Amino acid sequence: MNRFCQAVLVILIALGMALLPGCYDQMNLEDASIALMLGLDVDNNGQFLVYTQSPVFSREAKEKTETVMVTADSIRLSRAKFDAVFTGITTGGKLQTILIGKRLLQKKEWFTLFDMFYRVPKLTETPRAVVVDGSVKDIFEFKPGDKPRLSLHMSKLIDTANMSDITVLTNLQELRRQMKEKGMTPSLSLIKKGKDDVLVTGTALINKKNTFAGQLSLQESTLLLILQNQINGVPSLVLDFGPAKEEEDGGNETEATVKNVIAIDITSYKRKVHTGFSNGKFSFHVDLHFNIVITTLQRMDSMSKREDKPAIERMITSALTKDIDALISKCQRASVDPFGFGLYARAYQYKSWKSVQNEWDKAFAEAEVGVHVKTSIKSFGVLE
Amino acid sequence: MGFFRSILRGKPRRHKPSSSPPPVLSPASGQGPISKDLESNIQQLQARLSQSPDLVTRRFPIKSTGERAALIYLDSLSDKVAVNHDVLRPLMHETSADPQIENLVTVGRIKSETGLGQIVKDILQGASALFIANKGAAYIIDTHGWPQRAIEDPQLEASLKGAHQGFVETSSQNIALIRRYIPDRELKMIELEVGARGLTTVSILYLADVAKPEVLQELVDRIKQIDIDALLSSGELEEYIEDNPYSPFPQFSTTERPDSVASQILQGRLAIVVDKSPGVLIGPANFAMFFQSIDDYSIRWQVSSFIRLLRFGAFFLTIFLPSFYIAVISYNFEVIPLKLLLSVGESRQGVPFPPIVEALIMELTLEMLKEAGIRLPAPIGQTVGIVGAIVIGQATVQAGVVSNIMVIVVSLTALSSFIIPNNDMSAAIRLIRFPMMLAAFVYGLLGVGIGMLIVLGHLISLESLGTPYFSPFGPLRFADLKDSIIRLPMWKMVKRPLSSGAVQQRKHGSNRGGNR
Amino acid sequence: MKKYALNDITFFQYIFMIHGSQLGFGLLSLPADLAKSAGTDGWISLLFGWLLAILGSLITLQVMKKHPDLTVYDLLPRYFGRVLGAVMNVCLIGYFLLGFFIAFSALIGFFKVELLSNTPNFLMVLLFLLPTYNLARNQVRILGRYAEISFWGFLWLSLVYLYPLKDSHWIHMLPILKEGWGPVLHGIKTTGIAFLGFEISLVLYPFLKHKEKAAAGIIIGNSITLVMYMIVTVVSFLFFSPDDLLSYEFPTLKVLKVMEFRFLERVEIVVLVAYVFLSIRVWTHYLFAATFGISRLLGKQDHKLFVKLVSIGTLLTYIFYKPSFHEMGNMLGMFGHLGWVTAFVFPCFLLAYTSIIRRKEGGR
Incomplete structure (x- = not known):
């Protein structure tokens, strides 16, 4: 009998638990307005702007997404304003992309706006952080007819761009790492609103003062990824060997439309960094060994012989070395280290690193970086 | 009459005084030994079994000895052929040098009995009692023959390759x-x-x-x-x-x-x-037993292992799928991949009920359909199937009462609960999923987790006849796992399972000869 | 003589019960705690903590070995007399109760913050008390079975931690011993609370079926715990920048936040729920040890009643007392110190005392 009473008691408690709480944390899917894309920007008056876009689940609604812009002092505060507009309660649990206006990056301490994402467990840390070259508003107002939901399209765009190694993929967690890490500076994907589309233009660099410090082109981004050792799959590079001259019918030389170009696929590569410290300067020697496949030899018919392999290898090597050297010195001039050389400094020259760790950007600008490239062509394709 | 207990096969029964029936009416309570007088015995017996029109009392003289005798049996419970041919005929017509009754009657089971109570009990179970004048004992002759079913294919546990004989009521x-x-x-x-x-x-x-x-x-x-x-x-x-x-x-x-x-x-x-x-x-x-079927042993062991895994998967699906759905829709929708979330959101739109009500409606409908299908005669049973298909499959969704996804969830739970070969187990887990749904409704995924934890804790602490119920898993017995979530080839299972507590462990040899 | 013969636990169950009592709140905050004092060399401190824990466990075993059929609750009155023994028993019970309460509260606080931040405390307590009661009211062998099955059943959690390795930076670990041995030794202190739990063998020992394997069991148990801690610590170190690691309270969980599969996103929520299954062992073991002690103290056969009373008491406490998350953290730290006293000093003292007594008796 005693056990029976217990069973009844347990059932009563269970029922009580079911009825009492009123479900404090409940949030039904239909009551939620799931923000998929967030935009942060500054207007001309220096007022902070927050954009958000969420899907609408309704047969009656014509538009499948709703977009709202509010001015606010923080992202969290903007939520209250969003709730005033949206049908549902705004949640950031499924955020896909965060667009950051280039103008916001000029403001100091912009990164503290992101504090919420790391502090509130319910929020996600996977959204891709993307810098917009231009106004964030343009992108949010963009309604492409031939694309899926803009927010899905954007995240897919960044992902595939990263897959083909033409830009970095920095999610919020990675952004924080790069921001807080003393030995490197952040790099973010950079996009731009074209006339009828949104396109990835490369990589945005941010310096130690957390402001915008320059941008890299698509090809430079690929080289950056190589130096970061963050390559996905098989990256392609197009090496340009100066403008070709050609004689037109009239006899005067003009720049040819079809240029002297070698296109290569890097099937695999090895990277090795040697770190040294002398005369108050860090020195890094990067050994890069590429295994490549030739995919195009444009205007180089004369060289497409097997015997020319060493010559072509030499050409490619020097072109790559030149490009990489240019990229590194460009970064050094801007006092940014998106490559993470500081990590090597810390790992291998800890004593010297300790004294400069808080101004690594300056130390890196002065550092000697030498690149030693080696290429071996594994294949010329299926043409003789 | 204090000794009446002793004649009940010598085993004291534990009667509660209040619940035990009045002794006079109960056939089980004896009234002491029978007397030597034939007529008084018959009278006593008839009094005891009054108002039984099927009680037959046949008086006759035994031919070999000339003694007066009476055969008493219940017409409805006896095999008439046996009574007529094997008992009455030899006694009434045959003469034998050996006057022993046991040698006259051509029935296998025959015994001598003195207690009236026991005699009544035996008669009620289909035996015939032979009383002979001036004897203090009656012969109980086993002539039972009651209506019984022929041995048929077991209907509840159909088998593809197993035997087609099922148990009957005898x-x-x-x-x-x-x-x-x-x-x-x-x-x-x-x-x-x-x-x-x-x-x-x-x-x-x-x-x-x-x-x-x-x-x-x-x-x-x-x-x-x-x-x-x-x-x-x-x-x-x-x-x-x-x-x-x-x-x-x-x-x-x-x-x-x-x-x-x-x-x-x-x-x-x-x-x-x-x-x-x-x-x-x-x-x-033990727990794993309910996921085994006799067919498992007559099909290829890889196939059988796959089916076992399917069944255990079905166990989890049945219990947790509806609650997972509720938890995810009303608490933790971050967990679902975005594309799926969007389609769930689209299908949920316009549904007037919160997820828990939606789920309860559909799950209860399913239970009703199942119950209706069992009790109805076969021709009407098919109609239930059609009603179910239309009601669940189409009409509710078109009317916007439940979402498409919910229909998928319900049909998956139904399907997976029917995969479990044992009906009792399948009913148990179907019942458990309702408290799980409530827990999911109140606490989200954490509630589902805690529910799972309670079920696990319960299973672990259960024992069957003092042996652990959840046996190959908790306490973990690696040897027994050979025939639980998977089934290894028969020749691998050399030992009997530990969970049965068998004292003789070895079952058979390795049967594969040498080091093949 | 064999008092607890019916309830014996197997070698594996013993291992997993030791391991299960250890793997609690420490798992969540350990990488950050280690990094705070020892930087990326924290994993070396962890090794030292493990050695210390094994040392403590072996001393405990030495004490228990002398009377293989008695729990510590039977032992103390035998050595110190009825009154003093009872007083010491009460202290021990108090320690285990405190352990239960703190582990329970800290983990509930954690689950509340992470999963159901708006649900009132006492409802969370109610929710967690149900499975706790369901488990702790049983005998040791059931707890052993649970410890065993939950270990094997949730071993996949450690595989989950391989996923963040794709974003790992092994270079974070270099240089090894960057600041010398000082910080490393300093870091050992923080591993205390993480390895605490092996003192449960004070109660478990007489239930073990094969006593000769007890030492091996306790070493394996501690080592499994070490491996688990090592995995999360190293993965956190590799994943987060050493400059940033300190800013996270639960790096163990944060590591999983970026995990996404095609069929499941936000894996950390699922891992959190799965972690309930592991962490429940810590407080149920403590609760069992305490209530078992009470039942021995009062000479009762069954400890179920006391589990019930303690559960109700906990619930009532939570209706009136609402600790903040940080208070919980402080209490946890305090319990860490107390724990080392119980797990180290107490067995040492017992060992010394018993050998002296033995010698005296031998002299007579």
Whole structure:
């Protein structure tokens, strides 16, 4: 009998638990307005702007997404304003992309706006952080007819761009790492609103003062990824060997439309960094060994012989070395280290690193970086 | 009359004074030995079995000795051919040099009985009583013959490759079916009688050199302690002897297949055959047993392992799929991938109910359909299927009462619960999913987790006849895992499972010869 | 003589019960705690903590070995007399109760913050008390079975931690011993609370079926714990920048936040729920040890009643007392110190005392 009473008691408690709480944390899917894309920007008056876009689940609604812009002092505060507009309660649990206006990056301490994402467990840390070259508003107002939901399209765009190694993929967690890490500076994907589309233009660099410090082109981004050792799959590079001259019918030389170009696929590569410290300067020697496949030899018919392999290898090597050297010195001039050389400094020259760790950007600008490239062509394709 | 207990086969029954029927009317309570006077015996007996028009009293002189005799039996319970040809005919017509009754009557089972109470009991079970003048004892001749069903294909546990004989309602037949599989002298039987009125014979079958004596003793003790009026089915017996009466999980396995019973006896378990019931109980049961079917052993072991995995997967799906759906829709939708979330959101739009109500409506509809399908006669049963298909499949979604996704969830739960081969287990887990849904509704995924934890804790602490119920998993027995979530080839299972508590571990040799 | 013969636990169950009592709140905050004092060399401190824990466990075993059929609750009155023994028993019970309460509260606080931040405390307590009661009211062998099955059943959690390795930076670990041995030794202190739990063998020992394997068991148990801690610590170190690691309270969980599969996103929520299954062992073991002690103290056969009373008491406490998350953290730290006293000093003292007594008796 005693056990029976217990069973009844347990059932009563269970029922009580079911009825009492009123479900404090409940949030039904239909009551939620799931923000998929967030935009942060500054207007001309220096007022902070927050954009958000969420899907609408309704047969009656014509538009499948709703977009709202509010001015606010923080992202969290903007939520209250969003709730005033949206049908549902705004949640950031499924955020896909965060667009950051280039103008916001000029403001100091912009990164503290992101504090919420790391502090509130319910929020996600996977959204891709993307810098917009231009106004964030343009992108949010963009309604492409031939694309899926803009927010899905954007995240897919960044992902595939990263897959083909033409830009970095920095999610919020990675952004924080790069921001807080003393030995490197952040790099973010950079996009731009074209006339009828949104396109990835490369990589945005941010310096130690957390402001915008320059941008890299698509090809430079690929080289950056190589130096970061963050390559996905098989990256392609197009090496340009100066403008070709050609004689037109009239006899005067003009720049040819079809240029002297070698296109290569890097099937695999090895990277090795040697770190040294002398005369108050860090020195890094990067050994890069590429295994490549030739995919195009444009205007180089004369060289497409097997015997020319060493010559072509030499050409490619020097072109790559030149490009990489240019990229590194460009970064050094801007006092940014998106490559993470500081990590090597810390790992291998800890004593010297300790004294400069808080101004690594300056130390890196002065550092000697030498690149030693080696290429071996594994294949010329299926043409003789 | 203080000694009447002693004639009840010498076994004291534990009658509660208040619940025991008045002694005069009860056939079980004896009235002392019969007298030598034939007529007074007949009168006493007829008084005891008054208002029974099927009671036949046949008076005749025995030809060989010339003594007056009377044969009394219940017309409805006796095999008339046996009574007429094997009892009455030799007694009335044949002369023999040997006047012994036992040698005259050509029936196998015959015994001498003096207690009137016992005689009445035997008559009520189909025996004939032969009274002879001036003798203080009656002969009880086994002439029973009651209406019974022919042996058929077991309907509840169909099998593709297994035998097609199922148990019937007569325990002697059932025992015969089992003995056919194990013609071993170590196959022993303990016969007990349960029920003061029903007098149901309960037989425990086991292999004496394999089954663990402690488990057997425990089972016998438990059956002996039962004090009830009548035992109508093995399911009732199960409720009286199980370890944890509050558990939703079956603690004995019920089967109507003799081959299943034989295989379990061979593993060292005990089979409980209850007379008048086609279901045979097997104990000590463990959790994995309910996911096995006899067909598993006659198909390729890879296929069978796959099916086992499917069943265990189905177990989890049945319990947790609806609650997971509720938890995810109303708490943790971050967990679902975005694309899926968007389609769920689109399908949920316009549904007027919160997820829990939506789920309850559909899950209860499913239960009703299932219940309706069981009880209805076959021709109408098909209609239920059509109604179900239309109601669940189309109309509710089109009317916007539930979402498409919910329909998928419900049909998946239904499907997976029907995969579980054992009906009791399948019913148990279908019941458990309702509290799970409530927990999911109140606490989201955490509630589902805690619910799972409670079920796990319960399963672990359950015992069947004092052996751990959740056996190959908790306590973990790696050797027993060979025949649980997967099934390895038969020749790999050299030992009997530890969970049955078998004292003789070795089952058979490796049978694969050499180091192949 | 064999008092607890019916309830014996197997070698594996013993291992997993030791391991299960250890793997609690420490798992979540350990990488950050280690990094705070020892930087990326924290994993070396962890090794030292493990050695210390094994040392403590072996001393405990030495004490228990002398009377293999007695729990510590039977032992103390035998050595110190009825009154003093009872007083010491009460202290021990108090320690285990405190352990239960703190582990329970800290983990509930954690689950509340992470999963159901708006649900009132006492409802969370109610929710967690149900499975706790369901488990702790049983005998040791059931707890052993649970410890065993939950270990094997949730071993996949450690595989989950391989996923963040794709974003790992092994270079974070270099240079090894960057600041010398000082910080490393300093870091050992923080591993205390993480390895605490092996003192449960004070109660478990007589239940073990094969006593000769006890030492091996306790070493394996501690080592499994070490491996688990090592995995999360190293993965956190590799994943987060050493400059950033300190800013996270639960790096163990944060590591999983970026995990996404095609069929499941936000894996950390699922991992959190799965972690309930592991962490429940810590407080149920403590609760069992305490209530078992009470039942021995009062000479009762069954400890179920006391589990019930303690559960109700906990619930009532939570209706009136609402600790903040940080208070919980402080209490946890305090318990860490107390724990080392119980797990180290107490067995040492017992060992010394018993050997002296033995010698005296031998002299007579």
